[in-house]
Amino acid sequence: MIVRLILTYIVLVGLTTVSLSQSKDDGSGPTRIGRTPKTYPDYDKAVIPANIAPLNMVVDEKADVFTVRIKGQQGEAIELSSRSGKINIPIGQWRKLIKVNRGMRISIDVLAGSNGKWSLFEPLELTVADAEIDRYLVYRAMHPTHQHVASPIRITCRDLTTFRDWTILDGARLDNACINCHSFPANRPDQMLVGIRSSHFGIATLATRPDGHVEKIAAKFGYTSWHPSGDMAAYSINNLPMFYHAARPEPRDTVDLDSMIACYRPKSGQISLVPPLTDKQQLETWPTWSADGKYLYYCTTSKPWPERTEIPPAGYDQVRYDLMRIHFDPNTGAWGQGELVLSAKTVGGSIAMPRCSLDGRWISFCRCSYGFFPTWQHDSDIYLLDLTNGSYRIAIAEPKAQSWPCWSSNSRFLAFSSKSQDDQFTRIMICYVDPNGNLGRPFVVPQEDPLVYRSTLWAYNTPELLKDKPAISANRLYRAAMARPSVKPNLPVTSATPKAATFRPPGARD
Known part of the structure; x- marks a missing residue:
């Protein structure tokens, strides 16, 4: 028939x-x-x-x-x-x-x-397109959470040339741990940082090395960006309470009460603050390295509330972040002073989630009404900033929130999270970017069963594109996560420093 x-x-x-x-x-x-x-x-x-x-x-x-x-x-x-x-x-x-x-x-x-x-x-x-995308996509799969309760979270890898996917790290095997903020240097899988937050195994960051060894660092890394050399990673330390709205399409919200930026050097295990980016009167977050590793871009705004404040603090929805950069000398390790790249006033909103393309031409960023977390704001769109002339323009505009943009290694594709397919569930979409910054129509990552997105309760976010398959053994990650920390940094405690959870061995119960 x-x-x-x-x-x-x-x-x-x-x-x-x-x-x-x-x-x-x-x-x-x-x-x-x-x-x-x-x-x-x-x-x-x-x-x-x-x-x-x-x-x-x-x-x-x-x-x-x-x-x-x-x-x-x-x-x-x-x-x-x-x-x-x-x-x-x-x-x-x-x-x-x-x-x-x-x-x-x-x-x-x-x-x-x-x-x-x-x-x-x-x-x-x-x-x-006359270009290929990096073969592997690493992302976070989770159920949308509206309370601080245990919910399934996985770090997953997908082969974009086929429909094969597999789990890199599953929070269920770590006593329903929260797993987040995975990052890689310059689209390479040989090093990875990923945060865990577990009532049994503590608050920590797992760091993988090219030789397959995994360190457990007794510190919570926030939003992280690797230097393209892989010799260091800049990350933010944030104090981010959640709160809720009674009447709006997305009830969840958050505010950055306090933040600063630090650097981790995997060869020595040393963690140090970036002195110009620890101003107690400023909020500094969303670090991202330039393609040549000579500049660290970040988002910042003045801190309008005292150390102790209500949640949410008064005026939280008036806070808007600028895009800044600071020079870094890879040979001496010396830092310059912060300089303004693009102001919130110029773009008419708050700037968040900047990412530099590896060809050195573009910075993608999210623009939203206020704050630092565009995923929970319906008006969030993705913009492109041309580093050759300082011009910027809207790149991806949809009625629903667009967030978490990342670049392919050839700078021809953006992968990002979007709610354009569904009000509540973020999906990962791909968009072609030609050498002049003209964008093709985005499309959702294809699935073997095309009806998956209509039935699944999983939300997909935080995409990272990789040139090669992550080689790290999942069992090594789990063993490191369950062990005591192997690196214990000595950092000054601020309101942005997360409180350490008590480590308890496997099998322990409340």
Whole structure:
């Protein structure tokens, strides 16, 4: 039956190639529908990497059967048929098609059949970029939490050229620990920092080394950025209480009561403060290194409240962060003084989550109404700052929050978290960026089952793109997390310093 439908489709396509602009209402061919079909996910007009996994989708139209033809300017077309509307594209055929159509367009024709009659929609169109994305995506999967209670959290790795994924670290194996703030140097997997917060195993940061060794550092690293050399990592120390709104689409909110920036050097295990970035009258957060490692960019604002204050403090929704940078000499380790790059007043909002592209041309950042955490603000959009001339422009604007942008190693793609697909659940999306900063239409990371995003209770955030597969053993990570800290830094205690949880060996109970 399926073979006959495919043959029927081929015949029908042959009948319509003479004059697709004419509607066929006389029964001699399919009726032309003057619009594209509704599909989920919606990949129409997307610009896709030349190595991305198949864009499986569901045709959201009423019909008894669907036939689909995916064709490019070169190569053999892919022909599929489905009664449910679910279109699962064979990975081998897909790879061949996008390989020979690199830098060109692909179209997807959809025929819908009911009661012996056929309807032909306007074709969906894709553009295959003349660039590949880093093969591996590391992200955090979690259930949205509205209280400080145990909730599943995993650090997961996905092969973007296939549908294979696996868990790097699961909080369930660490007494439902919170796992966060994973980071890597310059899209390389040989070193990683990841924070854990466990009632049994304490507050700590795991640091992996190229030789596979894992250190447990008795300090909570906040938002972290590796120097491109891998010799040091800058991180923020924050005091971030949650609070809740009674009436708005996103009830959760947070405020940065106190923060500063420190540096960790993995070879020595030394942690030190960055003196210009520890001003008690300022809030300094979101460090990110320039591609050449000579500047550390960060976000800052004046601290408007005293050490002891109510939650949330008065005026919290008037706090807006500027984008700054400070010079660093890798040879001497000397720091310069902070200088303004882009002000909150100039962009008309607060700047957060800056990330530098590895070609040295761009900084992506989030702009939101106030504060430092755009994920919980519906008006958060992603901007691009051109470092060659200081100009900036909106890059990704959607009705829902866009956050956590990160760059591919070739600076041609952004991966980011978005609520554009769903009000409550962040999904990871990919967007092409050409050398001049022009962006293609973003698309959600494809799944083997295209209906996954409609049924899963997992939210996906904090994407990081990697050139190679993380080689660290999960068992080594768990053993290190359950052990006593191997590095105990001596830092001054401020209100931004998290209180250490008491370490208890495995099996201990409250």
